[in-house]
Amino acid sequence: xxxxxxxxxxxxxxxxxxxxxxxxxxFTVIPKDCRSMKELNLxxxxxxxxxxxHMDNLAKKMAVPPEYKIFLGAGSYNHYIPEAVRQLxxxxxxxxxxxxxxxxxxxxxxxxxxxxxxxxxxxxGMDVANASMYDGASALAEALLMAxxxxxxxxxxxxxxxxxFYRQVVKTYLTAPGYExxxxxxxxxxxxxxxxxxxxxxxxxxxxxSPNFFGCIEDLKSHGEKIHAxxxxxxxxxxxxxxxxxxxxxxxxxxxxxxxxxGQSLGIPQSFGGPGLGIFASKVKYLRSMPGxxxxxxxxxxxxxxxxxxxATREQHIRREKATSNICSNQGLCALTMAMYLAFTGGGGLRxxxxxxxxxxxxxxxGLMDVGAVIPFDTPTFNEFVVKxxxxxxxxxxxxxxxxxVAGISIxxxxxxxxxxxLLCATETNSREDMDAFIQEVKP
Amino acid sequence: MKEHLATTGLSLNEPLLWEKAKKGRSxxxxxxxxxxxxxxxxxxxxxxxxxxxxxxLDVVRHYTxxxxxxxxxxxxxxxxxxxxxxxxxxxxxxxxxxxxxxLSHPMLPSxxxxxxxxxxxxxxxxxxxxxxxxxxxxxxAAGAQGELTGMMIVKAFHKYSGSERxxxxxxxxxxxxxxxxxxxxxxxPIPVKSNEQGILSVERVELVMDEDVAxxxxxxxxxxxxxxxxxxxxxDIVHSKGGLVYVDGANMNAVMGIVNMGDVGVDIMHLNLHKxxxxxxxxxxxxxxxxxxxxxxxxxxxxxxxxxxxGSYFLSQDFENSIGKLHAFYGNAGVLIxxxxxxxxxxxxxxxxxxxxxxxxxxxKEKLKDTFYLPYDRTxxxxxxxxxxxxEKYRVTTLDIAKRLMDYGFHPxxxxxxxxxxxAIMVEPTESESRETLDLFVExxxxxxxxxxxxxxxxxxxxxxxxxxxxxxTEAARHPYLAR
Numbered sequence: 001x002x003x004x005x006x007x008x009x010x011x012x013x014x015x016x017x018x019x020x021x022x023x024x025x026x027f028t029v030i031p032k033d034c035r036s037m038k039e040l041n042l043x044x045x046x047x048x049x050x051x052x053x054h055m056d057n058l059a060k061k062m063a064v065p066p067e068y069k070i071f072l073g074a075g076s077y078n079h080y081i082p083e084a085v086r087q088l089x090x091x092x093x094x095x096x097x098x099x100x101x102x103x104x105x106x107x108x109x110x111x112x113x114x115x116x117x118x119x120x121x122x123x124x125g126m127d128v129a130n131a132s133m134y135d136g137a138s139a140l141a142e143a144l145l146m147a148x149x150x151x152x153x154x155x156x157x158x159x160x161x162x163x164x165f166y167r168q169v170v171k172t173y174l175t176a177p178g179y180e181x182x183x184x185x186x187x188x189x190x191x192x193x194x195x196x197x198x199x200x201x202x203x204x205x206x207x208x209x210s211p212n213f214f215g216c217i218e219d220l221k222s223h224g225e226k227i228h229a230x231x232x233x234x235x236x237x238x239x240x241x242x243x244x245x246x247x248x249x250x251x252x253x254x255x256x257x258x259x260x261x262x263g264q265s266l267g268i269p270q271s272f273g274g275p276g277l278g279i280f281a282s283k284v285k286y287l288r289s290m291p292g293x294x295x296x297x298x299x300x301x302x303x304x305x306x307x308x309x310x311x312a313t314r315e316q317h318i319r320r321e322k323a324t325s326n327i328c329s330n331q332g333l334c335a336l337t338m339a340m341y342l343a344f345t346g347g348g349g350l351r352x353x354x355x356x357x358x359x360x361x362x363x364x365x366x367g368l369m370d371v372g373a374v375i376p377f378d379t380p381t382f383n384e385f386v387v388k389x390x391x392x393x394x395x396x397x398x399x400x401x402x403x404x405x406v407a408g409i410s411i412x413x414x415x416x417x418x419x420x421x422x423l424l425c426a427t428e429t430n431s432r433e434d435m436d437a438f439i440q441e442v443k444p
Numbered sequence: 445m446k447e448h449l450a451t452t453g454l455s456l457n458e459p460l461l462w463e464k465a466k467k468g469r470s471x472x473x474x475x476x477x478x479x480x481x482x483x484x485x486x487x488x489x490x491x492x493x494x495x496x497x498x499x500x501l502d503v504v505r506h507y508t509x510x511x512x513x514x515x516x517x518x519x520x521x522x523x524x525x526x527x528x529x530x531x532x533x534x535x536x537x538x539x540x541x542x543x544x545x546x547l548s549h550p551m552l553p554s555x556x557x558x559x560x561x562x563x564x565x566x567x568x569x570x571x572x573x574x575x576x577x578x579x580x581x582x583x584x585a586a587g588a589q590g591e592l593t594g595m596m597i598v599k600a601f602h603k604y605s606g607s608e609r610x611x612x613x614x615x616x617x618x619x620x621x622x623x624x625x626x627x628x629x630x631x632x633p634i635p636v637k638s639n640e641q642g643i644l645s646v647e648r649v650e651l652v653m654d655e656d657v658a659x660x661x662x663x664x665x666x667x668x669x670x671x672x673x674x675x676x677x678x679x680d681i682v683h684s685k686g687g688l689v690y691v692d693g694a695n696m697n698a699v700m701g702i703v704n705m706g707d708v709g710v711d712i713m714h715l716n717l718h719k720x721x722x723x724x725x726x727x728x729x730x731x732x733x734x735x736x737x738x739x740x741x742x743x744x745x746x747x748x749x750x751x752x753x754x755g756s757y758f759l760s761q762d763f764e765n766s767i768g769k770l771h772a773f774y775g776n777a778g779v780l781i782x783x784x785x786x787x788x789x790x791x792x793x794x795x796x797x798x799x800x801x802x803x804x805x806x807x808x809k810e811k812l813k814d815t816f817y818l819p820y821d822r823t824x825x826x827x828x829x830x831x832x833x834x835x836e837k838y839r840v841t842t843l844d845i846a847k848r849l850m851d852y853g854f855h856p857x858x859x860x861x862x863x864x865x866x867x868a869i870m871v872e873p874t875e876s877e878s879r880e881t882l883d884l885f886v887e888x889x890x891x892x893x894x895x896x897x898x899x900x901x902x903x904x905x906x907x908x909x910x911x912x913x914x915x916x917x918t919e920a921a922r923h924p925y926l927a928r
Contacts, residue, residue: 001793003531003722005878006800014807014879023799026806027702029823030671036704041573044791048535051789055781059544061559063552075772076550080475084500086541088507092724096516096532098524099728101858103917104910105850108514109727112507115461118927122494128926131728134585137772145628165772172746172768176596177630217488249490262772271540272560273550273773274585275730287924293728298920300913310920316588317620317861321633326624328588329718332728340507343461344471346497352474355481362482380485401553409551432478 001045063404069434070406071364073384073425074213075136075163075240076273077265080429085267085340095333099293103308104300110307113295113332116339123245123342124259125252126281130292132335133278133327136262137166140207140238141173142291142325143258143280147205147234148179149324150289155180156205159192161212163240164414170207190216190377190386194223200230205258207236210251211244213414214423215361215384216377224255234258241265242279244382246354258282267341268334277334288314291325353428357383360426360435367439368424376421384425386411389442391420396442405438449520449853449884455911458509462928465496471503513911514727515855521881525827525858525870526619526667528697528719530801533789536722536782545781550773554758560777561757565750567784568734574787574794575693575713576706577736581745583775587694590714590733591625591661593746594690596767597712597737598659599629600744601688604765609658609687615644617667617862622692631658638864642668642820646677653681659688659711665695665825667862667870669805671703679709688712688741696720697874698802698825701795711738721783732779746770800875801826804882808873811886815893816845819865827872831865840896840903842867847914848895848906852888 006014015021027035046054063070065078089095093108100106100113113131120129133139144156158170160183167183174181184206187193192208200206206227210218220237227235237251239261245251251259263277264270282290288311296310316323345353361383369375374388387408389396400407408424415421426435498506516522522529540546544559554561568580584590595612602609612626614633623633634652639645643666653660660682664672672678679689691705691713697720705713717723718731725731737745747766748759759774790797802825809828813821816830832842846856846869858870873882895902907913 001790001796003533003790004793004796004800004875006803006875010879011800011803014803018803018806018810020806023803026799026802026823029673030699030703031673031676034671034673034676034703034708036576036702036707040701040792040794042570042787042791042794044788045793046788046791048789051535051785052538054788055539055542055785058559058563059542061562062544062548063556064544064547064549068556070549070552072549072551074551078547078549080473082472082500084471084504088504088511090537091508091511092518092532093511093514093516095724095726096518096522097514097727098522098527098529098725101524102515102846102850102856103915104847104907104912105513105515105855106727107912108510108512111458111460111513112510112727114926118460118462119495121927134589134730135772138585138589138770163772165769168769169772172596172770173628176599176767177628219487245490246493247484247490248488253490269541269546269778270549271546272548272557272777273775274771275776275778276772287926294924294926296920297925298916300915302913304912306912306915308915308917308920310917310926311924313921315620316624319624320620321623321627323620323624323627326588326592326621326628327586328619328621329586329725329729329731331585331726331730333724333726334730336727339461340503342495343498343503343506344500345495346465346470346472347493347495348468348497349470349472349474350495351492353472355484356475356477356479358484359477359479359482363479380488401556406549406552406556428475 068404068406071408071424071426071430071438072406073241074409074423075262076270077241077427078270078429079265079427081267082344084344085337088340089333089337094336099329100309103306107306110295112336112339114297114307116335117295119339119342120279120281124281125250126259127284128287129281130290130294132330133280133292134331135274135276135278136240137169139260139278139280140166141170143236143260144170144174144205144207146258146289146291147236150286151204151232153202153204155202157182157184157197157203158207159184159209161186161192161214162207162209162238163213189379190214191218191379194226200233203233205234205236207238209238211241211382214377214386215381216379217248217382220251220254228255241382243354243357246350247358263338266338268337275331275334277331277338289324292327292330356428360428360430361385364426364435367435371439371443383427384423387422387424389420389422393420400441407438450851450909452909455512456509458506461506462496464502465498467497469497469499471498471500520853521877521885522855523857523871523873524855525872526694528872528874530722530874531876532722532724533786536785539785540778540781558757561750563784564780565752565757567780570787571715571734571736574700575736576704577713578739579742579745580734580736582734582780583746583771584733584735585771585776586729586731587714587716587733588621588625589770590735591621592628593735593770594712594714595626595629595631597741597744598688600767601741602658609656611657613652613657613660615662616864618661618663619692619694622661626661642670643672644674644678646674649678650681653685655685657687659690661690661692663692663695665698668820668829669824669827670820671825675708694719695826698798700798702798706738711741717779717783722786723779723782730776730779732776797875804873804875804877807882808871812889815890816869827870829865830869832867835896838896838900840900842869844903844906845892848892848903849888850907851909854885854888
């Protein structure tokens, strides 16, 4: 076996050093009634070539671009990833290292994560960011738990226009320890309705997604002002498409206390939903309540700049049950990927790409409207929007699937009141030609 | 004189990204614009982001230089105890980067995602075979999230059975994540002391086990690298009072094909695919922490679950007692692909991997037990724990030894953990290291022990070879400087 370096002679001699005669003797410390008597029933071992064949066959049974024309985002977005990102993240000094506990020989990871934290603060207009969480959904759950710790209140309000899967994760995380989660309804224009909240002082936090699940850009400034009518209640904002912040105002500039979300869009492959990247940023005054790892700048004993994991006294390996979170490993490599991606686009490039995404989606939206589709919400959107199709659209949808066009996703399973409503997305990867073909297909 | 592994070489300085940026540069190939401009409402329009602008080569050199400041498994031996830094097979990187996987959208109809669903369904079966626990969720994104999932299942099980229990028993040799995971779930962790042999005794568990204890959370093999040999009896005691047995499977690399956890009374166990099943640690993630459970706990597993019907695979939400959802989608699918590839590349050779991991650890233990203090001199599993007790008289600490190991070309072991050993040095060589590499490591350790007695100053100064010297961590914490 190519991954096991021991020759028979090695094994024999090493056993002699230990004073044993067989590999089985190593396990006699395990009581006999705890030892398994049967061999593992697993396929293989496969050779490298057999494995490649096997995996190629599985990969072929997936519907992916460019063969399929996919007009779907909903928390997972297809964007071009520069080849250089792919090759640099494939440097094994990055991916075969672990959490940088030993800073002297981990400066690559540490500087990379420090830069990531900085780029996140720049992108979101926030003071501090952590070294990442698992994904957008768990980042939101952790943000709400953080607000509960800060305010010592036991109830949170979340917009019903937060990604339905994120809301499901929030409920899982918060109901286990007995906290209460209420959902805020949405208005006619496809944005969150805060008017139902009449006793703000009960809430640790109010969370709003922007652009929201319908693709609509929320008026965060106005929401923030309402939420901050109670000085203690924290304003949490979340996102699933951070590319929007190349174009629209940052949540930090609009008053958010904690900003979190999913970073997949920025250089990370979709990979059936994971690994993604939980981005997490907050105002500096809440720094010591933050979950997750943090990298800080310092100097070595010769006065040279360097970076270390810091403020570990918040963390599980020091504070154990009193820690701010149980998180240990995070999504380090994905954080580094995002930093690389943003380093390639730069500020100007990100703006241009972001504007292009917006304009592609607008083109598709207008084209669909021209052939009779209804846009139910009149709020500006980024690269996703909801369309109301005629009741027989399901037939069209299935016909398009056969033609390898994925014409969005029905949202009525998440919002039963919105029958025949579909969520669509266009990014820089959807060509005008493909959009035109799609529009022609739905033309009555 | 024999050459050391570590040497000095050309290492290039590299500033922070924004220190080498210049407005107007870009390293990105902008897609052709084939649609008109549609202005966005000025109420929402933001400023152009203040991100650094660099050329493609600027960025390539930046990250190439940074990578050269890192030490990974591909650089050399990385005996970080409890982290199982085994070789990450290259071919598995290929599998995860196949376009059929990387470009796959998680919300397409199941019939368009049969490849990955087939893989996930079978991976669940393989992990079930390895642990002896029938039902599996692949959703948790890391070991700690697996623990949390497990604790939620414990909570849901008791709630369903009509008893709201509050306490979780956790031995003093547990990972720090264990008490944190149970506390997040609303449980009170009750510490249980390990005995003079470094394992849990039946009597001590019996003493604290009562009807308010929801379960016990054991790491087995434990963090001293010892097998919890009373596991069967402990399970019986916990079960007899209605509790559940959770095993933290971070150390499963010692016992694949050797211990069937289901058979010895374990109800729930998480695995770390980035440890036992060779997926890269990524400088701190992404990992993956599947949870395997006994039949009676299957109804509580997170949704969606992968179900098979007539040879096709579907995602089903249809489990009313499920604890819910832990991940936006289905977990770290890209990591699952690598672990799956590893398992079918190894097949029944996984047992051999465990045997050799244990052989390597015991070999190091024998070779080093006169060099460093060995608190528990018994056959260990995949790792062994030493301490700095023999070096104390020279005022040399575990930290000094760890830092000096870098000068010899090795990544240091896990230090100051587990907490039950003062100045712990926790060494996990894994099965990937050859005897020759282990001998080099032994030689380095012995040489460092000699230096400690004869010239401790070199240890206090260590490391001297890496591009950075010891960092001022106190200052970093006192005046946090966390972003530009």
